[in-house]
Amino acid sequence: MSQHTLARPDAPESGQHRPQPFYSKLSFQIVAGLVVGLLLGFAAIAIGPAGDGPNWLTTLLTEVGRAYVSLLTVLVIPLVVTAVISSVARLREMTNAARLALQTLLWFAITALASVIVGIVVGVVSRPWLTAGVTADAAQDPSKVGQWTAFLTGLVPSNIFGLSVKVAETDGAISASPSFSILQILLISIALGVAALKVGPKADQFVSFAESALAVVQKVLWWIIRLAPIGTAALIGKSLVAYGWSSLASLGVFVLALYVGLAVVWLVVYPVVLRAHGLGVAQFYRNVWPVISLGFVTRSSMGVMPVTQEVTEKNLGVPRGYASFAVPLGATTKMDGCAAVFPALAAIFIAQFYGVPLHVTDYLLIAFVAVIGSAATAGTTGATVMLTLTLSTLGLPLAGVGLLLAVEPIVDMGRTALNVTGQALVPAIVAKREGVLDESVYDAKPSFTGVPA
Numbered sequence: 082m083s084q085h086t087l088a089r090p091d092a093p094e095s096g097q098h099r100p101q102p103f104y105s106k107l108s109f110q111i112v113a114g115l116v117v118g119l120l121l122g123f124a125a126i127a128i129g130p131a132g133d134g135p136n137w138l139t140t141l142l143t144e145v146g147r148a149y150v151s152l153l154t155v156l157v158i159p160l161v162v163t164a165v166i167s168s169v170a171r172l173r174e175m176t177n178a179a180r181l182a183l184q185t186l187l188w189f190a191i192t193a194l195a196s197v198i199v200g201i202v203v204g205v206v207s208r209p210w211l212t213a214g215v216t217a218d219a220a221q222d223p224s225k226v227g228q229w230t231a232f233l234t235g236l237v238p239s240n241i242f243g244l245s246v247k248v249a250e251t252d253g254a255i256s257a258s259p260s261f262s263i264l265q266i267l268l269i270s271i272a273l274g275v276a277a278l279k280v281g282p283k284a285d286q287f288v289s290f291a292e293s294a295l296a297v298v299q300k301v302l303w304w305i306i307r308l309a310p311i312g313t314a315a316l317i318g319k320s321l322v323a324y325g326w327s328s329l330a331s332l333g334v335f336v337l338a339l340y341v342g343l344a345v346v347w348l349v350v351y352p353v354v355l356r357a358h359g360l361g362v363a364q365f366y367r368n369v370w371p372v373i374s375l376g377f378v379t380r381s382s383m384g385v386m387p388v389t390q391e392v393t394e395k396n397l398g399v400p401r402g403y404a405s406f407a408v409p410l411g412a413t414t415k416m417d418g419c420a421a422v423f424p425a426l427a428a429i430f431i432a433q434f435y436g437v438p439l440h441v442t443d444y445l446l447i448a449f450v451a452v453i454g455s456a457a458t459a460g461t462t463g464a465t466v467m468l469t470l471t472l473s474t475l476g477l478p479l480a481g482v483g484l485l486l487a488v489e490p491i492v493d494m495g496r497t498a499l500n501v502t503g504q505a506l507v508p509a510i511v512a513k514r515e516g517v518l519d520e521s522v523y524d525a526k527p528s529f530t531g532v533p534a
Contacts (some may be wrong), residue, residue, distance in 0.1 A: 107307070111378045114310030115317060122321030135322075142319040149312030152305045153384040156298055160386065161409060162270045163295035168405030169274025170288045177515060178406075184511045185407050189415050190452050192503055195350045196417040197451035200425030201444050203342040210334045212434045215484060267413055299387045306375060306385065313378045320490040332488045335430055342422045343495045351506055358513045360523065368396035368527050369505045376501035380493045386412040389501050395529040397509045398522030404508050411504035418496030418503075419464035421451040424471040431472065431481030443475055450474050464489075464496060 104110075125138040135143070172178040204211070277284035352362040366373075372388045379385055390408045393399045399407075425447050432439050450471045465482060472479055485492075512518035522528075 108374055110310040114314040118314035118317030122318035125322045139322050142315045146315035146319050149308060153381045156302050157383050158266060159298045161266050163291045163298055164409045165267060165270035166274040166291040167288060167295055168409060169271055170277050171402040171405055173278055181403050181511060181515060184514060185507060188507045188511055193417055193421050193452050194448060196346050196421035197425045197448050199345045199350060200342050200422035201447060203338055204426040204429030207338040208429055208433050211430045213334055215331050215434060302387055309378045316490055336488050336491055339426055339492050340495050342426055343418060343499050346417060346422060346499060354510060358510045360513060364524060368392055369502060371530060372501045372505060373498050377494045377498040380497045382412045382497055382500045385501060389504050391529045393505050393508050396527040398519030399508045399512045400517050403512060407508040408504060411507060415504050416500045418499035420454060420467045423464050423496055424468045425451060427468050427485060428471050428475060428477060431477050434481060435478055437477060446474055447471060
């Protein structure tokens with residue numbers, strides 16, 4: 082990030098630290114938002130439908146939730162473009178940039194493999210109870226299906242912005258909706274950053290502009306993140322209304338099994354990796370807690386990417402030139418929750434529901450998809466896309482995706498929290514392996530403790 086780093090909310094103004102009231106802390110507001118969302122959801126169910134449509138409370142929850150997701154999404158393009166351009170340009174500060182990049186990709190794959198193995202083991206152990214109480218009523222084909230060719234077809238941009246427009250006709254009415262490919266935007270941004278690096282001093286103003294624009298975009302994103310309690314309340318309430326408590330309860334075993342798998346990665350896999358590199362486990366989690374908690378409620382690795390970079394640089398001691406390259410790359414392709422643990426467990430769930438036996442070769446395919454698939458689907462990355470890619474590779478019914486939609490918001494919280502943890506972990510261990518990690522920063526009290534005001 083640029084030298085215009087935003088001031089922390091805990092920075093004293095007159096030489097004396099003033100503790101924040103508990104109700105002004107984002108962590109308290111997040112918990113309150115979750116509780117309020119559940120209460121509003123139950124209230125909307127109690128009110129009942131208004132004629133043939135939803136009642137006013139359901140409509141309000143739906144629109145507020147949709148607005149919050151849109152706010153997080155709208156800044157993705159300027160965030161990725163400015164972050165990647167400035168980060169690639171800063172690689173000139175690193176003497177072993179190519180080696181760092183290769184090490185990053187290698188450890189992305191290693192930790193993804195370990196995570197998918199955890200997902201498979203949890204799925205196999207819990208398989209007899211996974212589908213208890215689940216009926217086929219919710220089975221439906223997904224709107225998007227992951228494909229191995231997505232990497233090749235989505236690699237070359239059709240325009241400088243990586244944008245496209247989808248035109249659809251419904252009941253005689255034609256509608257157009259814009260969309261974008263993160264993979265294409267990433268490629269364009271890397272090309273611009275490398276070009277600025279090659280041009281040299283003549284591109285200094287261009288790089289400075291990218292860094293200034295990044296600071297502005299991050300400031301706006303901080304404001305949006307502060308709305309997380311409101312957005313979370315709306316999304317949880319709407320999900321409860323849409324699927325009903327009975328649907329959520331019928332998938333309770335699956336949700337529990339998934340969170341057990343996520344917890345094993347958090348408490349076993351990542352600590353083993355940290356210990357193997359001589360890094361403190363408890364200290365690591367203290368350092369990255371701000372982004373874990375935000376990832377949990379925002380459910381957007383890309384939306385909290387600036388926070389991931391803050392904790393990676395300021396709390397973990399990763400050099401800025403490397404962190405600003407590894408974190409945006411990780412936010413696009415490094416997803417141990419969405420692309421490893423979840424699709425492995427979900428594939429076993431769907432196979433169990435439809436009575437399809439899985440063999441050793443199927444489990445090997447699940448592991449292969451988890452390690453390679455997140456890169457192959459980077460242009461349309463997401464848990465649903467990764468799951469459909471896994472199911473299609475195994476030959477399982479895609480309609481099984483619909484069985485899990487009722488708990489999507491609930492499981493997505495844990496998945497995203499694990500995603501962002503891994504996105505901070507890999508830069509830390511690679512920096513340690515290459516001897517560029519500032520361990521005095523890593524071992525010190527975290528300097529970044531929350532979202533700037």
